[in-house]
Each structure stands twice: as structure tokens, then as C-alpha cells.
Amino acid sequence: MKRTTRIFFSLCLVMVAGLVFTGCGGKDDPAPDSKKATFKFTVTxxxxxxxxxxxxxxxxxxxxxxxxxxxxxxxxxxxxxNENVMILDIDNFVGGVKTYVVETVKPFNFSGLSVGVVNNAQVPGAVTISYKAEVDGKVETNVQNVATAASQSYNKEYTYVAK
Structure with missing residues (x-):
């Protein structure tokens, strides 16, 4: 009985030692892509x-x-x-046609754009939105003159990475 226990214990010890020495490789996970770009968004x-x-x-x-x-x-x-998220709301857009250009000060790995319009008017008349996203000066998204009628909404979310 002692011999069987000793053999079993020895086998377990060998298996644990094998896992310890081979379970963790010397190679770490690859680093995230470090490419950076400037981002520019124009919203009207x-x-x-x-x-x-x-x-x-x-x-x-x-x-x-x-x-x-x-x-x-x-x-x-x-x-x-030093805000990493900029938010423009209705207060920025009331009173005629309003255009904002939002751009990064320095290059970044990734960026995102979210646009939403809810037209709560009870009378006819559309709220129109246009927006453009540029990554390192190259246009990635260009949406023009989306009209949101009374009691309607429009929402889009985009993500961008440096290439």
C-alpha cells in the first residue's frame, strides 16, 4: 500500500513539475498595434x-x-x-446652421464618433445633420444632409483606428 501511494505521489509530482516548466512559454502575447494617427471630425x-x-x-x-x-x-x-471624450449637445446647435470641427491635438491609436438626432418638433420641419470623419487626412466617413423629420430619430456609432 505504501509503495502504491509513493508511486502515485511521485507521478503527480512529475506531472506538476512538467506543467510548471512547460505551461508558461517565454514568448509573451504580442503588443497591441502601436500605429498612431490624427483624427478630425466635422459636424454640421x-x-x-x-x-x-x-x-x-x-x-x-x-x-x-x-x-x-x-x-x-x-x-x-x-x-x-485633457478630456478624452468631447460632447456637443443641443445647446451647441440651436440657432441656424452650426458647424464644428473637432480634431485631435496629437496622434492616437484609435477614435470613435457617435451622432444622434431626435426631432421633437410637433410641426413639420426637419433637423438636418452632416458629418465627416478623417483619419490622417483621409476621409473614412462622409454622410451628408440626413434629414430627421418631426417625431423621428437618427443614431450612428463609428470606430476608427490608425492604419
């Missing part, structure tokens, strides 16, 4: 009033923490704080 809204809802969100980030604590965005040429 026409026909919005205080009863409508317009939400535009842009975000950018890196695979490391290098964007934290430094400016990320410019809006119409004015550098913003």
Missing part, C-alpha cells in the same frame, strides 16, 4: 431648436496611458482640456 446641424435633441460624441485613446494629463482635442481650432 441645421434646423435644430430647443425642443430637439442633438448629441455628438468624439473620443480618442492610446493603448497605453500617454494621453492622460495632456490636451486631446481642439474644437474649431481652440485647444480643450
Amino acid at each position: 446641424v441645421a434646423g435644430a431648436d430647443n425642443k430637439d435633441q442633438v448629441d455628438v460624441r468624439v473620443s480618442a485613446g492610446n493603448h497605453d496611458a500617454s494621453q492622460y494629463g495632456s490636451p486631446v482635442w481642439k474644437i474649431n481650432g481652440v485647444t480643450q482640456g
Whole structure:
């Protein structure tokens, strides 16, 4: 009985040792793609009033923490704080045709764009939105003159990576 227990214990010890020495390879997982690009978004809204809802969100980030604590965005040429997400809402778009250019201050690994329009008007009249996304100066998305009729909505979400 002692001999069987000793053999069983020895086999278990050999198996555990084999797993310890072979279970973890010397090669780590590949690092995330480190390519970086500048991102620029142009958004134009026409026909919005205080009863409508317009939400535009842009975000950018890196695979490391290098964007934290430094400016990320410019809006119409004015550098913003160190916010990695910029939000434009109905207050930015009321009163005629309003256009905003939101661009990164420096290159990033990835970015995102979210646009949403809800036309809450009870009378006829559309809220129109146009938007364009550029990655390193190359147009990736270009949507023009999407009209949202009374009591209708429009929502899109996009993601972009440096190439």
C-alpha cells in the first residue's frame, strides 16, 4: 500500500513539475498595434431648436496611458482640456446652421464618433445633420444632409483606428 501511494505521489509530482516548466512559454502575447494617427471630425446641424435633441460624441485613446494629463482635442481650432471624450449637445446647435470641427491635438491609436438626432418638433420641419470623419487626412466617413423629420430619430456609432 505504501509503495502504491509513493508511486502515485511521485507521478503527480512529475506531472506538476512538467506543467510548471512547460505551461508558461517565454514568448509573451504580442503588443497591441502601436500605429498612431490624427483624427478630425466635422459636424454640421441645421434646423435644430430647443425642443430637439442633438448629441455628438468624439473620443480618442492610446493603448497605453500617454494621453492622460495632456490636451486631446481642439474644437474649431481652440485647444480643450485633457478630456478624452468631447460632447456637443443641443445647446451647441440651436440657432441656424452650426458647424464644428473637432480634431485631435496629437496622434492616437484609435477614435470613435457617435451622432444622434431626435426631432421633437410637433410641426413639420426637419433637423438636418452632416458629418465627416478623417483619419490622417483621409476621409473614412462622409454622410451628408440626413434629414430627421418631426417625431423621428437618427443614431450612428463609428470606430476608427490608425492604419
